[in-house]
Structures are given as C-alpha cells and as structure tokens.
Amino acid sequence: MKASEFFALPVSLARFAKFFPPAASPWEWLNKIGAALETVEFGENQPKIPPGVQIEGRVWLHPSVRLPAYATITGPTYLSANTEIRPGAFIRGHVIAGEGCVLGNASEFKNCLLLDGVLASHFNYVGDSILGNGAHLGAGVICSNLRLDQGEVTVRLLARTVKTGLKKFGAVLGDRAEVGCNAVLNPGTLLGPRALVMPCTAFGGYLPADTIARVRQSVTTLQRRD
Numbered sequence: 001m002k003a004s005e006f007f008a009l010p011v012s013l014a015r016f017a018k019f020f021p022p023a024a025s026p027w028e029w030l031n032k033i034g035a036a037l038e039t040v041e042f043g044e045n046q047p048k049i050p051p052g053v054q055i056e057g058r059v060w061l062h063p064s065v066r067l068p069a070y071a072t073i074t075g076p077t078y079l080s081a082n083t084e085i086r087p088g089a090f091i092r093g094h095v096i097a098g099e100g101c102v103l104g105n106a107s108e109f110k111n112c113l114l115l116d117g118v119l120a121s122h123f124n125y126v127g128d129s130i131l132g133n134g135a136h137l138g139a140g141v142i143c144s145n146l147r148l149d150q151g152e153v154t155v156r157l158l159a160r161t162v163k164t165g166l167k168k169f170g171a172v173l174g175d176r177a178e179v180g181c182n183a184v185l186n187p188g189t190l191l192g193p194r195a196l197v198m199p200c201t202a203f204g205g206y207l208p209a210d211t212i213a214r215v216r217q218s219v220t221t222l223q224r225r226d
Contacts, residue, residue, distance in 0.1 A: 007132035129170035
C-alpha cells in the first residue's frame with residue numbers, strides 16, 4: 001500500500017518532498033516529520049504574535065497565518081500560508097501544515113502532517129496522523145493513536161493485517177476524506193480518498209476510497225458513496 005494511493009504532497013510543501021516519497025507506505029511518512037522540520041530555517045518573516053499566543057521552541061509561521069487571541073504552539077512546527085489557528089488550539093510539536101488549513105478551537109495536534117485545505121475546526125485530537133488534501137474532521141473527532149495494551153499498532157487491510165513497527169499511530173486520511181462529528185478513529189485507521197465515516201461511529205481498519213462507514217444496530221457497515 002503506497003502513500004500515492006491516498007494523497008499527493010502539495011506544492012506548498014514541495015520543500016519536504018524528499019522526506020515523503022509517494023512509493024512509501026503512508027505510515028512511514030510519520031517518522032520523517034522530524035527530519036523534514038530539521039531543514040527549516042526558523043524565525044524569519046513571522047506574523048505579529050498576539051500577547052496570549054504562547055510560542056515555545058522552533059516555530060515557523062508564514063506571514064499570512066491567522067492567529068487567535070490565545071493558543072499554544074510548540075516547536076518544531078511549520079505552518080504554511082493562509083492557515084488559521086483558532087482560540088485554545090494546542091500544537092504540541094512536530095507538526096507540518098500546508099496552505100489553507102484550519103487548526104480549530106480547543107483542538108490538539110501532535111506529530112502530524114496536514115496537507116492543503118485540511119479542516120479540523122472544533123474540539124479535535126490529531127496525534128501521529130496524516131490528513132490528505134481537503135480532508136475534514138467534524139466537531140469532536142478523535143484520531144486515537146495508542147492501543148489500550150500499548151502494543152504495536154497494526155493496520156487491518158481487507159485481506160491481511162500489516163505490522164507498522166509503530167507504538168503510536170493514529171490515522172491516515174486520503175484526499176477529501178470526511179469524518180462526522182464525534183466519531184473515533186482507532187489506532188492504525190486508513191481512510192481512502194473521499195471515504196466517509198458517519199457521525200458517532202467508532203471505526204478501525206481500512207475504508208476504501210468512495211466508501212461510507214456507518215453504524216446500524218451496533219454493527220459497522222460499509223457502502224459505496226454515490
């Protein structure tokens with residue numbers, strides 16, 4: 001399974017292309033976020049920082065990044081043009097965001113790669129995850145990144161299970177994947193491009209492109225998106 005089956009690195013993040021090869025498994029990209037951030041020269045062309053926004057460590061903000069009255073941003077972090085940070089956001093480091101993203105109010109982000117136009121607008125947790133271009137998390141969506149037994153996270157594909165070698169791994173969302181309000185994505189979840197998880201659904205495993213996951217009578221079912 002290749003990253004190119006889920007998304008393409010946008011032009012806004014082309015400087016990091018060598019760290020995120022399209023032929024690699026998408027979860028392999030997670031271990032490259034730190035190395036990619038090591039190549040950034042921090043501290044230039046920063047926007048005006050409001051008094052209530054706490055900046056810690058090496059943080060690069062495009063001048064057009066919109067900052068709220070209060071938030072915490074810990075480095076290393078790289079936020080591209082026209083990205084919006086909303087009140088109470090907690091960015092915990094090792095975060096790369098493309099253009100036009102929304103990192104929402106009271107939302108937490110840690111060791112994640114957000115491609116262009118990602119919307120995680122309200123009360124989300126995004127840990128050890130990759131969100132493709134135009135991916136959208138409804139209010140209260142959680143990308144759970146640690147198994148209850150704290151063991152290795154595996155990926156359950158349609159015909160086999162794959163070991164990732166990772167103790168912490170949240171979710172991979174393909175381009176324009178959608179997750180409804182208050183849904184939970186279990187560790188090692190993969191959503192193909194334009195896949196949709198209905199609200200209040202706990203989903204784990206692999207959801208192919210253009211497919212819907214919904215809960216009916218406590219059973220998760222899959223159907224094609226029209």
